Amino acid sequence: MGTQRIAILFLGLALVIGGILFLRGKVAHTNTLRICTWSNYFPEESLRDFTDKTGIRVELTYISSNEELFAKLKAGATGFDIIQPSDYISSRLIALSMLAPIDPRLLPNLHHLDPYYFSLPYDPGLKYTVPFTFGTTGIAVNTSKVSVPEGQLSWSFLLDSPDAGHTSLLDDMREVFSAVLFFKGLSPNSRDLASLQNVKSDISKVRDRVLMFTSEPKPLLLKQELTVAHIFSVDAIQAHRENPDIKFFIPKEGGIIWTDNFAIPSTSTRIEQAHQFINFFLEPQNNLTVVEANLLATPNKSTRQLLPEALQKDPSMYPSQETLAKLKFLEDLGDALPRLSRMWTELKS
Amino acid sequence: MKTTQYLPSSAWAFLIWLITMTLLPFTIILGMSFLERTELGTILFSFSLRNYQQLLDWVYLKVLVKTVWLALMATLSCLAIGFPVAYYLARVQGTMKSLGLILLFIPFWTNFILRIYGIVSLFGSNGILNQLLMFLGLPKASILYTRWGVYFGLVYNYLPFLVVPIYSSLEKLDPFLREAAFDLGATRFQTFRKVILPNIKEGLFIGSIFVFIPMLGEYVIPDLLGGAKEAFLGKVMVEQFFILQDWPLGSAIATMLSVLLLAALWLQNRWTSKGLAHAI
Amino acid sequence: MLLNLEAVTKNFGGFQLHPLTLSIERGEFFSLLGPSGCGKTTVLRLIGGFESPTSGRIILNGQDITSLPPHRRNIHTVFQRYALFPHLTVFENIAFPLRLKKMAASEICSRVTECLKLVEIEDLKDRRTHQISGGQAQRTALARALVAKPDLLLLDEPLSALDPELRMKMREELKTICKKVGITFLLVTHDQEEALQLSDRIAVFKAGQCLQVGTPKAIYEDPVDTFVARFIGSVNEIAGELQGEPSPETGELALASNAGNFKIKKNGHPLPRQVSVILRPEKMRLLRSKSTTQENLMEGEIQDQTYLGSRTEYSVKIGNSTFKVFEQELERLKKRRLNTGDRVFLAWRSDDAIVLPQQTV
Structure with a gap:
């Protein structure tokens, strides 16, 4: 008798907890951004800076591959406001209308990007994505x-x-x-x-x-x-x-x-705040913090100028114009x- | 004898679990295997046998045959090594027994990936084995990134899973059976063949299945230790789901593997009259 | 002489088997009797070949089999828990030793059928071992051990797992089968009643030593020491000291003890002054009143009585000790009924007492 009840209690508890976690995905605070990101990408201090400046809290979920991201979205995950897909995934998401359009008026820092990135074959004019590394x-x-x-x-x-x-x-x-x-x-x-x-x-x-x-x-x-x-x-x-x-x-x-980009899923309910986030990290200084932490190449020309000379000229990180044309x-x-x-x-x- | 028709309430909890965690996912996979894929990688809800037709293509059949062969060879190797180990553990007593069992179970408590990387450190071209060989002036052995590396990795990883059921059924054997056989005139070999083996048939089968079926779906070991040069069924299936976005095809492969498992279990049931529950 | 053990010893762990020399005759039913841990099972296993003696020889049919493994000895065993093969039917279990000998199928069939008939389980031949009862399993084990016609059959407490009624029945059957097939049976048991009932001869063991070998009557009537006396049947004991010399006419000798002074007869063993007088309950008469008699007389008080149907058992308190005595129902009905506390007399003849040297254990 005893074990029977415990088993049912346990099952019930599991269902209740599952339900709570599920609902959390649906309901949320108005001022929180849910970001699906790579592990260790954003340094702690940058995120704190963002929250201090805008008052928007940030919640991170980690994935380890693009395929995982795509699988999650395809399976119906709707709780994300910002995702970081690579270029080939982005093109798929665009074709499937799973991305919300980018409003350039909400991104005053967009001009910091190198002009090369405004004519990308998978998202010409950057209508749906904003590259943060390449x-x-x-x-x-x-x-x-x-x-x-x-x-x-x-x-x-x-x-x-x-x-x-x-x-x-x-x-x-x-x-x-x-x-x-x-x-x-x-x-x-x-x-x-x-x-x-x-x-x-x-x-x-x-x-x-x-x-x-x-x-x-x-x-x-x-x-x-x-x-x-x-x-x-x-x-x-x-x-x-x-x-x-x-x-x-x-x-x-x-x-x-290849590029890794910011994108906003079409199911997001905090599009304006998402834009604020993207804009924050287009700011050269903020972009620099992330780039230095991860040793990534940045598409942000202003940030690049803040880098040490040797790094700016490193062809493995920043290919020459000549090479770029062949890529x-x-x-x-x-x-x-x-x-x-x-x-x-x-x-x- | 009158049997009660209703189930006790504890059985309901188990039934719910069984349905949601096993039958439901399997039904979904089975269903998906009959659907089609759009160009962009989403699912089209139209019934089609295309996936199974695709699997009949010689490329996939070749992968299937290769995988079955690999799993079979690795299972037989596990049997060849694992059976004597199980036999020894069942016969020995005291400290040696406890020590043996602990050694057998330590790998279970270690992270799988760590163990695989351990093998890489051992057999890599600059690994411990080769350093020893170089020191002795012998040519280097390249075990890794070949079929042999995969075999070794499979046998190393799955051996305990095979040993445990065999050990368990040997332990359960009446120790006097052996003596009775000797007493009645059987030599050691005759005793083994006519008395011990028939009574541990179930343990042997269970152990082999525990090992053969997961091996069919293996892809991490062939990737890490085989240099990913050969694609086995598990890899092809995972690729469909994650890389190539062809969930229906992946589901068809998954269904095929499940059918293989069911076939193996049915065979076992027929072969040993007492069935699965009795063996465990 | 079928089997000879010559100065066989075995040491292992804390146990030691003292040098044992024993012979067993062809066709006899021989028992090894003793309490747990006395070594009787060890002796059986040595004969069967499952253990090797530390020293000594084992000769079977004139052939030295000491170093032969079990499968080369023409000796078969009935194990305590039968050890039937679970993957075979009853028929196949019994056929097992014959199949090992690669006998012709027709002959196997006839021999096995013969054995099935012998132990009366013909209709079980196609059953599996988990489908038969304990008694049936025991018979199957017996048939399996007999089918190959061994020189010697070893039985390791084969009846201990059966319920009392079945045990009784099986005892009789074992004896019958032994005489019928003419094979020598060697039984190991701790049940002295069983040994007495079945055996032609018994060997009594204690702590690794064989104390006495003899017929049941010899062991019962003429035990070699107080341990054997106490182990077989019931005993009453009087510790005392012999006085003087035996009388030349009667052969009786005086004994002084706490229970009184009595006359006893020596029975051929050399005796010290300090002796133990063993009186079996059935050798004592229960008297309601004192009577003149040549017998020894003891006075006491009824402490307890137990009605056992065919007889009644009385516990009589004499001095500091309690004596057990029986009265057959027929006798009891003729006499006055006894109650607890009644004064009674116990009478016994001097030559009915077994006199042995006193032993501390």
């Missing part, structure tokens, strides 16, 4: 182990690596295909099946030679298990900080550029995606 994909090389030839590096350095046994590719379908497409002088967003098939066979040869696929090569680079890695600029820069021999290169054929954003492939994913599965089997 990065590139390239090749990291441990120069003390592998010597790098004179002049600009080519994607062939990765695909036909001098140290294939310690080389890795990103475990990312689009990125790997893009590397070869760039090498062949084609667009990374090509939907042409014939070219893609060719690329696929090239990749299968590379696959047999390299050590592994990984989207987190940094620890292995530092452990010297890897000497040449297909890598995101953010990781490469952090690795370089710890081991100056590890250098980052953007190949001469070009590469992928491309990944775009949605529409109905070519399933076929590409099948090719990817084929490669991995």
Whole structure:
């Protein structure tokens, strides 16, 4: 008898707690912003500054990947006022009308952004998103182990690596295909099946030679298990900080550029306060705090000018205009995606 | 004998739990496997067998066969190593037994990812093993980022799950059965084959299932220790849900795995007359 | 002589089996009797091959089997909890030893059927071991041990798990089967009544030592020491001191004790002055009044009586001790009824007493 009652009590309690947590998602204080963010992104002091200045409280929820964010939103999560999607997720969200439009009148600090970012292919004119960081994909090389030839590096350095046994590719379908497409002088967003098939066979040869696929090569680079890695600029820069021999290169054929953005879900009820938040972090000084804390590249030209000279000129963080022109954003492939994913599965089997 | 028709109230709590936590999610997944995907990755509510048709494509079949083969080989390896361990633990007494059981269970109390990274430190190209080999002037062993690395990781990780049910059924055996068999003229080997084995059939099967089924869905170990060079069923399924935004296809794969599990359990039920509850 | 134990010893833990030399005849029903921990089961296990002796030899049928493992000895065992194989039917359990010998299927069938008939469980042959009762399991275990016609059958307290009524029945059946199949039975038990009823000969053990080997009658009437005397049947004891020398005509000797002075006869053992006189209750007569008799007489008071149907048991207080005595129902009905507190006399003949050296334990 006793255990029975306890069991029912427990179940009831679980349901009640679940209900409370669920309702909290629906009801909230008027002056709180719910932000879905990456861990350790916003420094404590910046958030306190914001609250002091505007009187708006901030509540953070953490996610660890874009896919997680997308899955949450698709599943119907409505409690967020600010989200931080990357470019390719943003374009999907825009197409699905899941984002609220950005009102430039509420963002007086918008002009601090570099003009480059006002004509992005996935959100021209920044109608729905505001970039807060950008990065590139390239090749990291441990120069003390592998010597790098004179002049600009080519994607062939990765695909036909001098140290294939310690080389890795990103475990990312689009990125790997893009590397070869760039090498062949084609667009990374090509939907042409014939070219893609060719690329696929090239990749299968590379696959047999390299050590592994990984989207987190940094620890292995530092452990010297890897000497040449297909890598995101953010990781490469952090690795370089710890081991100056590890250098980052953007190949001469070009590469992928990506952004992480602020966006406001269309279900948000605090659009004005959300704009205030975005505007606060467009302020160069505030942006600087975040950038310094995370070693990120900033699209904010005013902030950039506040950085030390060496950092401003660092090509791995801030590619030259010439290089910038060769960089491309990944775009949605529409109905070519399933076929590409099948090719990817084929490669991995 | 008259049986009571109504359930005691404690059974209702369990029933509710069962329905919400197991049957409901499974039904959702099953249902989703018959839906379609839009270009943008959301779900279209129209009935279609497209997902299952897609799975019949040789690419996916190849992944399935590869995964089943991997899980099978790893399970057999676990049996080869785990059975003697279980047998030893059941026979030995006192300090050795307690020590053995503690050693067996320590991995359960350690974080899974930490254990995997531990393997990387051991077998990596600059890991402890290779440093030893280099010191001895022997060529380096590259176990990691190959199939062998995956096998090792699977066996290492799942071994305790196999040992426990087998150990448990060995413990439950009447110790006098062995003596009776000897007494009646059986050699050690005959005793093992004719008396011990038939009575631990259930434990063996349970242990194997506990290990085989999760292995089918594994993707972390192939990624971390196999260099993500080969995609197994688990990875393909997860990719559908998170990367490729094809939830219906992912659900179809999940359903397929569930069907495999049910098939394995049905086989077990047929093979041992007493059924699942008796074995545990 | 079927089985010979020559100076067999076994040491393990805190236990020590004193050098045991024993022979068992072919076809006899032999029992090892003693309290728990006396070593009787150890002896059984040594014979069966489950333990190795620390020293000594075991000879079966003239062959030294000391170092042979159990499966090479032609000895089979009925275990205390039967140890039937749960994955086999009753038929298959019994057939097990024959299948190991790779006997022909037809012969297996006939032999097993024969055994099923012997222990009267033919209709159980297709049942599984969890579908039969305790008594049926015991018979199955017996059949399984007999089917291969071993030289010797060991039984490790096989009846202790059965209820009393079944135990009685099975005792009789065991004896019958033993004589019927002509196989030598070696039984281990702590139940002295069982040993007395079933055995041709008994070996009494205490603390690793075999105290006496003999027929039930010999053990009962002529125990070698007070422990054996006390272990078998009921006893009344008088501690006393022998006086003088036996009378040449009657052979009687005087005994002085707290309960009085009596006449006893020595029974061939060398005796010290300090002795213990064992009087079995059935050897004492209960008298309502003093009478002239050649017998020894003791006076006492009824303390308690227990009616047991065919007889009544009385506890009689004499001096500081209590004596147990029986009266058969037929006798009792002829005489005056006794109540607690009544004065009575106990009479016993000098040659009905068992006289043994006094023992501290």
